[in-house]
Amino acid sequence: MKSISLLTYGSLVCAASAFVLPQARDSSSNSTSTNSTIDDTVVLNFALTLEHLENAFYTGALNNFTEDDFINDGLPSWARGRFEQIASHEQSHVELLTSALGDNATKACNYSFPYTSPSSFAALSQVLEGVGVSAYAGAAQYVSSKSYLTTAAVILSTEARHAAWVAGPVNKENPWNGPFDTPLGLDVIYTLAAQFITSCPSSNPSLPVKAFPALTFGDASPGQAANITADGVSTDGQYVAFFSGLSTIFVPVQDGQVVVPNKTISYAVLTNSNTTADDSTISAGVAILQFPFNSNGTSLSTTGESSMNVRN
Numbered sequence: 001m002k003s004i005s006l007l008t009y010g011s012l013v014c015a016a017s018a019f020v021l022p023q024a025r026d027s028s029s030n031s032t033s034t035n036s037t038i039d040d041t042v043v044l045n046f047a048l049t050l051e052h053l054e055n056a057f058y059t060g061a062l063n064n065f066t067e068d069d070f071i072n073d074g075l076p077s078w079a080r081g082r083f084e085q086i087a088s089h090e091q092s093h094v095e096l097l098t099s100a101l102g103d104n105a106t107k108a109c110n111y112s113f114p115y116t117s118p119s120s121f122a123a124l125s126q127v128l129e130g131v132g133v134s135a136y137a138g139a140a141q142y143v144s145s146k147s148y149l150t151t152a153a154v155i156l157s158t159e160a161r162h163a164a165w166v167a168g169p170v171n172k173e174n175p176w177n178g179p180f181d182t183p184l185g186l187d188v189i190y191t192l193a194a195q196f197i198t199s200c201p202s203s204n205p206s207l208p209v210k211a212f213p214a215l216t217f218g219d220a221s222p223g224q225a226a227n228i229t230a231d232g233v234s235t236d237g238q239y240v241a242f243f244s245g246l247s248t249i250f251v252p253v254q255d256g257q258v259v260v261p262n263k264t265i266s267y268a269v270l271t272n273s274n275t276t277a278d279d280s281t282i283s284a285g286v287a288i289l290q291f292p293f294n295s296n297g298t299s300l301s302t303t304g305e306s307s308m309n310v311r312n
């Protein structure tokens with residue numbers, strides 16, 4: 001199965017399980033209020049929250065790992081230099097959004113990332129860049145200023161290049177999932193981000209977002225039944241909504257299991273509705289559920305086997 005893909009190296013299996021999204025542990029921002037107007041200041045601060053996180057992620061990893069560390073871990077010698085370019089892009093995104101927001105700009109938090117090696121860092125980079133793309137795609141509808149929309153579009157397309165580069169040349173997986181990326185709602189994105197945030201300045205504006213309880217998949221492969229568990233939430237009578245680009249596939253949960261669609265999917269959430277999967281119907285998630293495929297479209301997952309170490 002692939003809760004998250006990539007990971008050639010046995011030691012990464014544990015790190016990977018951290019990507020299955022434990023309950024968000026950000027206690028500093030308000031995780032219960034969902035109701036306030038989402039204006040441009042809120043959307044830009046939401047984007048800036050993610051850019052601060054990415055900036056800290058790359059800066060910290062590059063401080064820790066030398067080019068030799070990358071090479072010794074099986075990564076290409078040129079990878080570190082490109083990651084430095086990405087780090088500098090994220091810093092520029094932080095500066096641009098901060099300058100647009102002026103006094104309203106949210107500040108950087110403290111973070112904790114679960115990578116332990118250059119290759120698990122590269123695996124998490126692939127996840128974060130994909131989440132960044134889904135965040136900008138999902139938040140676009142809330143932007144009212146056309147010039148901010150252009151700013152968001154050019155950041156989004158750059159994050160998509162990062163995502164394609166790290167997934168393809170570095171991690172040797174599919175550089176795209178399909179013809180459309182998957183837009184995600186603010187609460188879903190916040191759920192993904194919050195698990196890496198340990199504390200924030202108390203002066204930061206509180207954003208109208210909340211984190212959902214974790215949704216965890218057992219071994220999963222396309223077309224097969226998979227066990228699921230949701231943290232503190234009953235799955236009885238609920239549905240799993242599988243996101244595949246602009247489509248959502250609803251599958252009823254039966255006895256704690258769902259049949260995973262035989263499609264290119266990227267994320268899954270638990271919902272109380274079989275027609276709508278948004279911040280008002282989601283009860284747990286989001287799980288990152290991606291089944292990598294090679295250039296012939298052949299799945300790189302091995303059905304029924306522990307999955308985290310399949311890559312070719």
Ligand SMILES: *[C@@H]1O[C@H](CO)[C@@H](O)[C@H](O)[C@H]1NC(C)=O
Binds near residue numbers: 030032
């Ligand atoms: C979070 O929001 C709830 C409901 O709006 C409010 O009662 C609570 O005081 C807020 N907590 C913080 C830390 O802002």
Ligand SMILES: *[C@@H]1O[C@H](CO)[C@@H](O)[C@H](O)[C@H]1NC(C)=O
Binds near residue numbers: 035
């Ligand atoms: C937001 O909260 C106010 C006051 O509690 C309420 O009247 C309004 O319906 C809420 N809006 C949404 C979108 O939940």
Ligand SMILES: *[C@@H]1O[C@H](CO)[C@@H](O)[C@H](O)[C@H]1NC(C)=O
Binds near residue numbers: 041100101102
């Ligand atoms: C800061 O936010 C307030 C309230 O939304 C707004 O009136 C003000 O224009 C914002 N300032 C900047 C620099 O965006």
Ligand SMILES: *[C@@H]1O[C@H](CO)[C@@H](O)[C@H](O)[C@H]1NC(C)=O
Binds near residue numbers: 060117
């Ligand atoms: C990165 O370096 C910091 C100290 O600079 C250390 O606390 C942290 O554990 C290191 N992280 C990894 C993944 O090696």
Ligand SMILES: *[C@@H]1O[C@H](CO)[C@@H](O)[C@H](O)[C@H]1NC(C)=O
Binds near residue numbers: 108109110199200201
């Ligand atoms: C980050 O952590 C340091 C060391 O624990 C602490 O001094 C600082 O106040 C924290 N910063 C924020 C923004 O939470």
Ligand SMILES: *[C@@H]1O[C@H](CO)[C@@H](O)[C@H](O)[C@H]1NC(C)=O
Binds near residue numbers: 224262
């Ligand atoms: C999934 O679909 C492909 C064709 O699109 C087919 O070859 C494969 O057998 C299907 N797998 C399952 C488990 O249904």
Ligand SMILES: *[C@@H]1O[C@H](CO)[C@@H](O)[C@H](O)[C@H]1NC(C)=O
Binds near residue numbers: 227
């Ligand atoms: C689901 O869980 C049951 C009970 O733990 C186990 O016997 C079964 O093999 C699991 N199924 C899958 C598809 O992992």
Ligand SMILES: *[C@@H]1O[C@H](CO)[C@@H](O)[C@H](O)[C@H]1NC(C)=O
Binds near residue numbers: 252274
């Ligand atoms: C969707 O849910 C409704 C009840 O909310 C139910 O009547 C209907 O059969 C469900 N459809 C599917 C395809 O599960």
Ligand SMILES: *[C@@H]1O[C@H](CO)[C@@H](O)[C@H](O)[C@H]1NC(C)=O
Binds near residue numbers: 295298
């Ligand atoms: C893709 O298919 C071609 C022709 O069938 C084959 O030569 C090639 O090895 C395959 N590539 C991969 C990555 O499986």
